[in-house]
Amino acid sequence: xxxxxxxxxxxxxxxxxxxxxxxxxxxxxxxxxxxxxxxxxxxxxxxxxxxxxxxxxxxxxxxxxxxxxxxxxxxxxxxxxxxxxxxxxxxxxxxxxxxxxxxxxxxxxxxxxxxxxxxxxxxxxxxxxxxxxxxxxxxxxxxxxxxxxxxxxxxxxxxxxxxxxxxxxxxxxxxxxxxxxxxxxxxxxxxxxxxxxxxxxxxxxxxxxxxxxxxxxxxxxxxxxxxxxxxxxxxxxxxxxxxxxxxxxxxxxxxxxxxxxxxxxxxxxxxxxxxxxxxxxxxxxxxxxxxxxxxxxxxxxxxxxxxxxxxxxxxxxxxxxxxxxxxxxxxxxxxxxxxxxxxxxxxxxxxxxxxxxxxxxxxxxxxxxxxxxxxxxxxxxxxxxxxxxxxxxxxxxxxxxxxxxxxxxxxxxxxxxxxxxxxxxxxxxxxxxxxxxxxxxxxxxxxxxxxxxxxxxxxxxxxxxxxxxxxxxxxxxxxxxxxxxxxxxxxxxxxx
Amino acid sequence: xxxxxxxxxxxxxxxxxxxxxxxxxxxxxxxxxxxxxxxxxxxxxxxxxxxxxxxxxxxxxxxxxxxxxxxxxxxxxxxxxxxxxxxxxxxxxxxxxxxxxxxxxxxxxxxxxxxxxxxxxxxxxxxxxxxxxxxxxxxxxxxxxxxxxxxxxxxxxxxxxxxxxxxxxxxxxxxxxxxxxxxxxxxxxxxxxxxxxxxxxxxxxxxxxxxxxxxxxxxxxxxxxxxxxxxxxxxxxxxxxxxxxxxxxxxxxxxxxxxxxxxxxxxxxxxxxxxxxxxxxxxxxxxxxxxxxxxxxxxxxxxxxxxxxxxxxxxxxxxxxxxxxxxxxxxxxxxxxxxxxxxxxxxxxxxxxxxxxxxxxxxxxxxxxxxxxxxxxxxxxxxxxxxxxxxxxxxxxxxxxxxxxxxxxxxxxxxxxxxxxxxxxxxxxxxxxxxxxxxxxxxxxxxxxxxxxxxxxxxxxxxxxxxxxxxxxxxxxxxxxxxxxxxxxxxxxxxx
Numbered sequence: 001x002x003x004x005x006x007x008x009x010x011x012x013x014x015x016x017x018x019x020x021x022x023x024x025x026x027x028x029x030x031x032x033x034x035x036x037x038x039x040x041x042x043x044x045x046x047x048x049x050x051x052x053x054x055x056x057x058x059x060x061x062x063x064x065x066x067x068x069x070x071x072x073x074x075x076x077x078x079x080x081x082x083x084x085x086x087x088x089x090x091x092x093x094x095x096x097x098x099x100x101x102x103x104x105x106x107x108x109x110x111x112x113x114x115x116x117x118x119x120x121x122x123x124x125x126x127x128x129x130x131x132x133x134x135x136x137x138x139x140x141x142x143x144x145x146x147x148x149x150x151x152x153x154x155x156x157x158x159x160x161x162x163x164x165x166x167x168x169x170x171x172x173x174x175x176x177x178x179x180x181x182x183x184x185x186x187x188x189x190x191x192x193x194x195x196x197x198x199x200x201x202x203x204x205x206x207x208x209x210x211x212x213x214x215x216x217x218x219x220x221x222x223x224x225x226x227x228x229x230x231x232x233x234x235x236x237x238x239x240x241x242x243x244x245x246x247x248x249x250x251x252x253x254x255x256x257x258x259x260x261x262x263x264x265x266x267x268x269x270x271x272x273x274x275x276x277x278x279x280x281x282x283x284x285x286x287x288x289x290x291x292x293x294x295x296x297x298x299x300x301x302x303x304x305x306x307x308x309x310x311x312x313x314x315x316x317x318x319x320x321x322x323x324x325x326x327x328x329x330x331x332x333x334x335x336x337x338x339x340x341x342x343x344x345x346x347x348x349x350x351x352x353x354x355x356x357x358x359x360x361x362x363x364x365x366x367x368x369x370x371x372x373x374x375x376x377x378x379x380x381x382x383x384x385x386x387x388x389x390x391x392x393x394x395x396x397x398x399x400x401x402x403x404x405x406x407x408x409x410x411x412x413x414x415x416x417x418x419x420x421x422x423x424x425x426x427x428x429x430x431x432x433x434x435x436x437x438x439x440x441x442x443x444x445x446x447x448x449x450x451x452x453x454x455x456x457x458x459x460x461x462x463x464x465x466x467x468x469x470x471x472x473x474x475x476x477x478x479x480x481x482x483x484x485x486x487x488x489x490x491x492x493x494x495x496x
Numbered sequence: 497x498x499x500x501x502x503x504x505x506x507x508x509x510x511x512x513x514x515x516x517x518x519x520x521x522x523x524x525x526x527x528x529x530x531x532x533x534x535x536x537x538x539x540x541x542x543x544x545x546x547x548x549x550x551x552x553x554x555x556x557x558x559x560x561x562x563x564x565x566x567x568x569x570x571x572x573x574x575x576x577x578x579x580x581x582x583x584x585x586x587x588x589x590x591x592x593x594x595x596x597x598x599x600x601x602x603x604x605x606x607x608x609x610x611x612x613x614x615x616x617x618x619x620x621x622x623x624x625x626x627x628x629x630x631x632x633x634x635x636x637x638x639x640x641x642x643x644x645x646x647x648x649x650x651x652x653x654x655x656x657x658x659x660x661x662x663x664x665x666x667x668x669x670x671x672x673x674x675x676x677x678x679x680x681x682x683x684x685x686x687x688x689x690x691x692x693x694x695x696x697x698x699x700x701x702x703x704x705x706x707x708x709x710x711x712x713x714x715x716x717x718x719x720x721x722x723x724x725x726x727x728x729x730x731x732x733x734x735x736x737x738x739x740x741x742x743x744x745x746x747x748x749x750x751x752x753x754x755x756x757x758x759x760x761x762x763x764x765x766x767x768x769x770x771x772x773x774x775x776x777x778x779x780x781x782x783x784x785x786x787x788x789x790x791x792x793x794x795x796x797x798x799x800x801x802x803x804x805x806x807x808x809x810x811x812x813x814x815x816x817x818x819x820x821x822x823x824x825x826x827x828x829x830x831x832x833x834x835x836x837x838x839x840x841x842x843x844x845x846x847x848x849x850x851x852x853x854x855x856x857x858x859x860x861x862x863x864x865x866x867x868x869x870x871x872x873x874x875x876x877x878x879x880x881x882x883x884x885x886x887x888x889x890x891x892x893x894x895x896x897x898x899x900x901x902x903x904x905x906x907x908x909x910x911x912x913x914x915x916x917x918x919x920x921x922x923x924x925x926x927x928x929x930x931x932x933x934x935x936x937x938x939x940x941x942x943x944x945x946x947x948x949x950x951x952x953x954x955x956x957x958x959x960x961x962x963x964x965x966x967x968x969x970x971x972x973x974x975x976x977x978x979x980x981x982x983x984x985x986x987x988x989x990x991x992x
Binding site for chain 2: 012013016017019020021023024027031032033034035036038039040042043045046047050218219220221222223225235236238239241273276
């Protein structure tokens with residue numbers, strides 16, 4: 001018992017350092033004055049190094065080995081130890097100097113990306129991006145891989161995921177979704193111009209808070225702020241924050257980022273505070289994380305029942321803009337399918353083409369087949385090929401996403417995986433909770449939230465994505481559930 | 497040179513950790529959701545322990561000893577090493593466990609104090625305060641002292657200061673200031689009711705930002721937020737933040753907290769970024785820090801030249817409230833002398849009675865002569881004796897200040913010391929810069945700021961308060977400059 005206590009105490013201390021890094025990043029994206037960037041990069045790098053040093057402490061490794069051989073350790077604690085040992089062995093592969101250099105490069109890249117995007121100039125981002133890519137390719141070798149260097153990165157976000165498996169999933173997308181979107185394209189387009197009337201910021205903000213509250217997000221243990229790229233951040237289960245963006249000329253931005261980040265936050269708020277720092281107190285994977293945000297955003301938030309409750313409220317807030325459009329018109333408008341340059345503004349079908357493109361670009365980058373200079377052209381050619389649109393400039397192209405500037409390669413695919421898990425989970429939830437949709441129309445989301453807490457949130461990272469998926473739905477990830485959802489919903493909307 | 501680099505690198509890493517603690521505290525007071533308190537206390541404690549562990553690392557101590565004996569180290573670097581060695585020897589006296597416990601107790605006390613103050617209930621604060629006092633008394637013994645256990649605490653904020661010296665300074669206050677305030681009291685009171693009309697928050701906020709900007713505060717390397725107790729915080733010279741409070745029914749609050757915290761921030765923004773982490777990159781003492789805030793608040797901000805520039809602007813912003821009062825009326829109103837319960841709202845003369853009271857209460861607490869239960873009565877009896885006012889409740893009494901909840905005992909006296917240094921510096925600045933006041937009336941504060949940067953800010957902590965005072969003014973702290981300032985200004989205002 002003494003050693004288990006040491007184990008928990010050590011991980012909680014590491015988690016404290018990571019929380020501090022969390023606040024430094026949160027502040028960097030929201031409140032930090034412009035001049036603070038260089039010193040902030042220093043501080044983040046020092047903390048990243050410290051966290052890594054503490055986690056890979058040889059004594060801690062010895063303790064983990066001992067505990068993993070200890071027959072008296074079982075149940076959830078055994079799983080904790082297993083996961084921690086896996087983490088330990090992985091992080092041990094990184095020299096602390098590498099971690100610090102990565103952190104420094106990331107801060108520099110983030111600041112360069114912000115500037116590059118705002119000035120629509122890829123050249124500003126080029127050199128920090130090249131530094132990052134160099135480190136990322138080194139990282140593949142440090143971590144090791146069996147099939148493809150990209151697998152080492154995928155595994156960081158979605159444990160055990162491989163490019164070959166991913167390509168199999170995307171093959172399904174390519175075969176079924178591409179054709180389905182083609183059929184939709186031939187139908188008359190829905191009207192959504194009224195979504196882009198003038199929606200005052202304060203009213204949007206207030207409505208977003210109301211939605212979050214109703215979903216079950218606990219403001220006593222969270223807060224919302226404005227940032228240019230919406231995100232959620234968990235410092236601990238009692239301090240889980242979200243950000244949103246508000247575009248006064250487009251109602252979509254705020255609504256979808258609020259619900260999406262809210263979904264992420266509900267997951268983190270659903271982790272047991274007593275497991276702070278332990279794998280049992282962490283999210284299972286980014287794919288599962290994304291399944292939660294997507295389920296709330298798409299299955300719930302883009303569903304009709306949700307808006308049976310919220311639309312009259314929205315109409316009364318924005319009566320000038322929405323008074324002349326009924327629920328059905330609004331429902332169709334917000335589910336409009338149309339190829340678009342910006343991933344975060346994509347509909348839930350063509351969204352996955354954006355992810356396929358990024359996955360192919362990242363594969364080429366990590367393989368070393370694509371020079372940094374050539375990334376924009378390669379990117380643009382893919383948009384032409386898959387979505388049939390010409391990217392007008394890099395701001396609407398390769399500079400749109402924050403991820404690379406955060407050093408995240410192999411992260412994008414989790415968005416598609418999450419969407420597909422979400423569809424699969426949702427069919428099961430609907431089967432378990434026959435009154436769920438009618439609850440939604442009364443603004444009651446508690447049964448679904450409880451279901452997610454019990455079935456997904458509560459296990460933390462003691463199960464893998466696929467284990468969770470099997471336990472909850474009786475099978476592994478199966479893309480056909482997503483297609484079933486898509487066909488059902490969009491056949492009605494587009495009258496197929 | 498290699499070892500000097502190691503020395504600088506090590507201190508910069510410690511400073512990175514301290515910056516992280518800074519952001520956690522800043523966030524705790526401004527943006528943290530209520531539920532986050534317990535985990536925040538954990539994280540702060542872990543970081544405090546880490547910072548202490550790194551600073552008191554034996555290898556670092558050995559390096560300092562070696563460098564301090566190294567004849568080739570001289571100039572500013574020699575002073576850096578001397579100060580660091582002094583710090584090292586002091587912090588080495590604390591076990592890391594004590595530092596962590598202190599940090600935990602402080603977070604708990606801070607949260608209890610917030611609740612106690614908002615509910616006007618000393619009982620809520622009592623037990624965390626008792627824990628803190630126990631630790632503080634232990635701290636006296638850990639640090640050691642020659643004359644009085646309180647000296648160990650004074651020395652933390654004002655190096656080398658002793659209670660006996662402080663009592664000498666306050667004896668001057670008691671002899672001259674008490675009588676002077678009595679004379680003022682016999683004169684007809686100035687009218688200031690118009691300061692407490694309704695002043696809308698947004699307009700106050702915007703005016704405050706304008707004042708800060710004009711003073712020379714660099715918003716590219718800083719920002720202002722709202723907090724219940726205004727403070728300034730330097731993470732590094734490129735990220736120096738201030739907070740203010742806005743009372744819509746009293747214009748004084750915002751104005752004085754803006755200028756005061758702005759004064760602190762100008763000092764921190766004036767430290768050389770290349771000295772980040774070194775004593776040369778830190779403020780000399782809290783007394784000198786306060787001299788900067790007070791100089792801007794009182795000598796500059798409560799002066800007539802400052803308002804020759806700003807009052808027409810203020811009048812145009814609040815024309816309904818101020819249109820019927822000219823500059824002279826405003827000048828008198830904002831300099832009204834009147835005993836009052838709240839230190840932070842006190843005029844610049846009776847302010848020092850508040851400090852004397854706190855010093856006497858703290859002396860009794862640290863001596864162990866005063867039980868926690870008896871603090872409110874003791875406090876109230878002093879207000880009756882020195883200011884002739886009956887404290888109506890603890891919110892307006894012993895619960896008003898944040899300091900004890902931060903674990904700060906021995907901090908208050910630096911406020912009076914700072915005011916007295918400020919008066920002394922200002923007379924010298926006025927002698928050196930004959931056009932200073934006329935510059936002010938045109939909104940130009942740059943000559944004064946440059947003078948402060950050159951004479952006070954630039955040396956950082958390589959000189960003591962008294963060394964700075966001697967170098968700048970030709971003598972040590974001399975209370976008579978403050979009295980000269982007070983007599984000159986208030987004789988005119990009250991027609992003595």
